[in-house]
Amino acid sequence: MLVRHGLTAMTGPVLAGWTPGVGLDDRGREQVRDLAARLALVPIAAVVSSPLDRCVQTAEALVEGHLAAPIEKVESDERFGEVRYGDWTGRPLKELAEEPLWKVVQAHPSAARFPGEEGEAMADAQHRAVRAVREWNERIAAEHGADATYAVCSHGDIIKAIVADAMGLHLDQFQRIQVAPASLTVIRYTELRPFVVRLNDTGGDVRDLLPPPPEEGGGGGEGDAPVGGGA
Template identity: 60%
Template sequence: MPTVLLVRHGRSTANTSGVLAGWTPGVRLDETGERQAADLGARMAPVALARLVVSPLERCRQTAEALRAVDGPTGARPDPLVDERVGEARYGDWTGRPLSALAKEPAWRTVQAHPSAAVFPGEGGESMAAMAARVVAAVREHDAQVAAEHGDDAVWAAVTHGDLVKAVLADALGMHLDLFQRLSADPCSVSAVRYTPLRPFVLRVNDTGGDLSAFAPPARKRRRRRPASSDAVVGGGTGA
């Protein structure tokens, strides 16, 4: 089955100012975030992307454009496919407020310790469970489409937000959402998941500087076609 590279956007102006941006318009990458995105584009150069899915928010679209600025091994990257389901959590009345103030709210403790029960207050606020459900559904749907259109060796990327990356990883690891705060997704990090008929395999988590060339599809010549396997290698495999 295909491999999805889950990319968190580069560092934003809201990150550096300590504000919960949510869906606030106009939040863009800061200078460090622009550099992170450009570096990631160079790191991803050896990897052909069959699809590039992106959150509609500016910081993610900027990051996706930085990935497209560097051609892959087969030429230009695909045009970004905007999908609101990989957009940021809808934080309701928390949107635009300083994190230092939010940490004093009673609901903050729920978000930290029992996120599956957390519902963000105010108009438009969604639950963390709903956020997780929509992004997992989106990723699995895109993955199935990429498999049908490009085959099991294909690699695609989703440029999204930190909590959404963590939610997809938690689902792939079989973790309850209440445990997803144990995961990290730093700015411009890459995490990788491969879905199979039986189980997902988590291949990488929160990679901010590693070599991504291992995700380049193998050469097809003299390669015998084998069905995708859901089996884990007993004792550990040989690696990429």
């Protein structure tokens, strides 16, 4: 399960990036409480988070609201951190939209590298995030079984990049994917290919994410396992 952090005071008008101290606002805290309540009975083997405050707070809400089994702590993985926007960090989106690079980011993101010493290429951000998912898939499967589900709390562009990879889309198509604050995306990774089970889910029933009764078998066919069997 891939979970975008809840709303912050900077979400929307400003490119927060790795700005320190950006936590959830009242709206964001309500969003993640509601999400945690929806997922309370879904077995989650682990919760992994970007190290940024807004994601850690979202992850902690999932852990606190989880009733299916105790989760000892939130695991941190910097590879799920936000894209490093370099000199764009902290600037209003309205202002950035006037930059020549903005059009590249929107239409040809695979060629985009953000300015400044700390700036990262979008392709590099996708690579680190997808590699992290694959490694966590292996770790969770080894520790909890191939059908185990875990949650990753991350950021919009990172989740979109992971989804694009799972759908076999070129990174240049990832801007067509929508990932709202506090939304749930579920990917099932199998030996053959990934399956996008849910995308940008912000409400509704999650009973289909519960494991089937023993008599119905597990997995999902063809060795399918959901990020559940992955993330």
